[in-house]
Amino acid sequence: MIPLTAKEKICLNDEKNCSPDKCPFILGYMSRSRKIVKELLKKHDFFSRDVVSQAGLRHGICPFELSLDLALSCDLVICDYNYIFDPRVYLRRFFEQKGRENYLIMIDEAHNLFDRARGMYSAELNVKEISGISREIKKDLPTINTELKKLKKSISELEKQSGELMMESGGVKYNTAFEAPISLKFSLGDFITATESWISGEREDKPYTDKLVNLFFEVLHFKNILEIYSDHYRTLATGKKTTFCIKLICLDPGPMLARKMSYAKSTVLFSATLSPLWYFKSILGGRDEDVTLRLPSPFPRENLLVFNDDSIETRYRSREKYLDATAMAIYKWSISHKGNIMVFFPSYKYLLNVLEIFKPLAPGFEILCQDREMDEPTRESFIRKFDDFGDTNRIAFCVMGGVFSEGIDLTGDKLTGVIIVGVGLPQVSPELEIMRNYYHNEATSGFSYAYTYPGINKVLQAAGRLIRSESDRGALLLIDSRFSTSDYLSLLPQEWHPIPRTSQGFCLDAFTGEFWDKTAED
Ligand code: SF4
Structure with a gap:
C-alpha cells in the first residue's frame, strides 16, 4: 500500500x-x-x-x-x-x-468531487498576466514574445466581438456565450510551438522563468479544453482591456x-x-443503473441534540435586523454547559458583525476567531486550543465552508456544541448564475443545483464536526427560519428529525440545559 x-x-x-x-x-x-x-x-x-x-x-x-x-x-x-x-x-x-x-x-x-472536477475541466486566460510576461521577456525571448503578443491580440479581438459587458452578478459585470472562442486556436498553437523548445531545453534562471513556464501550461490546458468544449460548457468574459479575462467554464463534468x-x-x-x-x-456522472445506498448514522441518536431557532432570518437583506437576536441565541446555547463550541457563519463580515455584539454579552467566555488568512501552523494552534475542555466556555467563530468546517476531528469532549448560522448558500457570482440557467428546466430547479444543494452540503459538513465517535455527545443549533421549511427539512439527515423549534413554543436554553443535565446524570 x-x-x-x-x-x-x-x-x-x-x-x-x-x-x-x-x-x-x-x-x-x-x-x-x-x-x-x-x-x-x-x-x-x-x-x-x-x-x-x-x-x-x-x-x-x-x-x-x-x-x-x-x-x-x-x-x-x-x-x-x-x-x-x-x-x-x-x-x-x-x-x-x-x-x-x-x-x-x-x-x-x-x-467535493463536482467542484474539483469543474475546476479541472475549466480553463482561463487573462490579458494582465500575458502583458506582464510579455514585457519581461521581450529582450531575451523575442520569438516567443512575438507569438505571445499575437495571442494577446487575438484575446483583445474577442473582447471587441463580445462588446459591452451586459450582465451583472454579485457586483461583477460579464458576458457569456454558448460558442467556444475558436478564433484563439491558431494563436494558442503558435505560442505553444514557439515556447516548447525553450521549456524542454536548458534555460537560464531569470525572474520571468517560473511565470513563463506556468503560462505555457495554462495556455496548453486552455487549448486542450477548447478541443473538448461541448454543450456542457459556456464561455465567460469579464473585465475590460488590461483586466479582460476569458474563461471556458465546465458546467457539467459528469461525462468526463x-x-x-x-x-x-x-x-x-x-x-x-x-x-x-x-x-x-x-x-457526478452516475447512470440510471448505478446503485445508491444510504446508511443510517452509526452513532446513538440520544447523544445528539438538534434545535432550530426559526425566529431568526439570516437572508442578506434581513441580517442587520437580527444581529442582536443571533448573538443572544448563540450566547444562550453556549452558556448552559462549560465546553467547546464552534459557530459557523456564511461570510466573514457577518461573523464580525455578530462577534462585536456577542463579546460584551459573554465576558467570561474564551472567544476564538478564524482569521481570513491562516497558514498551516496557525491553523494547527487554533485547533489545539480544543484539546483543553470542560472548565471554561470556549467558543470559536468560524466561516462555513472554510478550513475548520471540514476534515477536522475533534472527538470526545473537545467539541460539545456546533451552531450553524444560515443555510450556507454560496455568494451570487457570474459562474453560479450561468450554472443556475444551465441546470434549470421543467423538472429541475437551477437555483437548487447552483445554490441550495451546495449550501446544505456546507451545513452538513460543519454540523458533522460535532459527533465523531459512538460516545461523543453534542448540541447542534440551526439558526434560520428556512430550516423549518419542508424544502430544507427534506435535505437534513433522517436521524435529526423531529427537530424542535422556537416557533413551536420551545425555548432553546431550556432544551440545551435539559440535554446537558441529563448527560451529566448518565
Ligand atoms: S520533485 Fe523535486 S526531487 Fe523530484 S525531480 Fe522534481 S525537483 Fe527533483
Missing part, C-alpha cells in the same frame, strides 16, 4: 525545479530506479512517506518519481482526486497499462468523470453528506 504525497511536499530539491540541469535527484533516474524499486518491494509492503523519502535520500533519486513507480506494484494506492481525473496530471501510467479493467476506485469525500470511472471495474463514491443523493448521482 502506498499513499502518494504531493510533489512539492516530498521533493528533496531546494529549488523545486525538476529539469535535469537543476535537480541532481532526477539525473540518471531511469537507469537506477528499477533496481531500487525491486529492493524496496522485497523489504516493505507499506510505503509510507518516510520510507519513500528516506529511500530517495539514501539513493539520491527523486522520491516523487519513486513513489509513482512503486505505486505500479501496489494493491492499494491512496491519492488525491487529480491523479485520476485531472487531464493535466492524471497518472497515465495507470490508465494505459494492462489490468486497469480490474481497478476498483474508491472516492472518499465525494461531495464517467469516462474515467468506466476504465475501472467498479467505482464507489462515498461521503457522509451526499444530500440529496439523486442530485449527486446526476452531477
Whole structure:
C-alpha cells in the first residue's frame, strides 16, 4: 500500500525545479530506479512517506518519481482526486497499462468531487498576466514574445466581438456565450510551438522563468479544453482591456468523470453528506443503473441534540435586523454547559458583525476567531486550543465552508456544541448564475443545483464536526427560519428529525440545559 504525497511536499530539491540541469535527484533516474524499486518491494509492503523519502535520500533519486513507480506494484494506492481525473496530471501510467479493467476506485469525500472536477475541466486566460510576461521577456525571448503578443491580440479581438459587458452578478459585470472562442486556436498553437523548445531545453534562471513556464501550461490546458468544449460548457468574459479575462467554464463534468470511472471495474463514491443523493448521482456522472445506498448514522441518536431557532432570518437583506437576536441565541446555547463550541457563519463580515455584539454579552467566555488568512501552523494552534475542555466556555467563530468546517476531528469532549448560522448558500457570482440557467428546466430547479444543494452540503459538513465517535455527545443549533421549511427539512439527515423549534413554543436554553443535565446524570 502506498499513499502518494504531493510533489512539492516530498521533493528533496531546494529549488523545486525538476529539469535535469537543476535537480541532481532526477539525473540518471531511469537507469537506477528499477533496481531500487525491486529492493524496496522485497523489504516493505507499506510505503509510507518516510520510507519513500528516506529511500530517495539514501539513493539520491527523486522520491516523487519513486513513489509513482512503486505505486505500479501496489494493491492499494491512496491519492488525491487529480491523479485520476485531472487531464493535466492524471497518472497515465495507470490508465494505459494492462489490468486497469480490474481497478476498483474508491472516492472518499465525494461531495467535493463536482467542484474539483469543474475546476479541472475549466480553463482561463487573462490579458494582465500575458502583458506582464510579455514585457519581461521581450529582450531575451523575442520569438516567443512575438507569438505571445499575437495571442494577446487575438484575446483583445474577442473582447471587441463580445462588446459591452451586459450582465451583472454579485457586483461583477460579464458576458457569456454558448460558442467556444475558436478564433484563439491558431494563436494558442503558435505560442505553444514557439515556447516548447525553450521549456524542454536548458534555460537560464531569470525572474520571468517560473511565470513563463506556468503560462505555457495554462495556455496548453486552455487549448486542450477548447478541443473538448461541448454543450456542457459556456464561455465567460469579464473585465475590460488590461483586466479582460476569458474563461471556458465546465458546467457539467459528469461525462468526463464517467469516462474515467468506466476504465475501472467498479467505482464507489462515498461521503457522509451526499444530500440529496439523486442530485449527486446526476452531477457526478452516475447512470440510471448505478446503485445508491444510504446508511443510517452509526452513532446513538440520544447523544445528539438538534434545535432550530426559526425566529431568526439570516437572508442578506434581513441580517442587520437580527444581529442582536443571533448573538443572544448563540450566547444562550453556549452558556448552559462549560465546553467547546464552534459557530459557523456564511461570510466573514457577518461573523464580525455578530462577534462585536456577542463579546460584551459573554465576558467570561474564551472567544476564538478564524482569521481570513491562516497558514498551516496557525491553523494547527487554533485547533489545539480544543484539546483543553470542560472548565471554561470556549467558543470559536468560524466561516462555513472554510478550513475548520471540514476534515477536522475533534472527538470526545473537545467539541460539545456546533451552531450553524444560515443555510450556507454560496455568494451570487457570474459562474453560479450561468450554472443556475444551465441546470434549470421543467423538472429541475437551477437555483437548487447552483445554490441550495451546495449550501446544505456546507451545513452538513460543519454540523458533522460535532459527533465523531459512538460516545461523543453534542448540541447542534440551526439558526434560520428556512430550516423549518419542508424544502430544507427534506435535505437534513433522517436521524435529526423531529427537530424542535422556537416557533413551536420551545425555548432553546431550556432544551440545551435539559440535554446537558441529563448527560451529566448518565
Ligand atoms: S525531480 Fe523530484 S526531487 Fe527533483 S525537483 Fe522534481 S520533485 Fe523535486
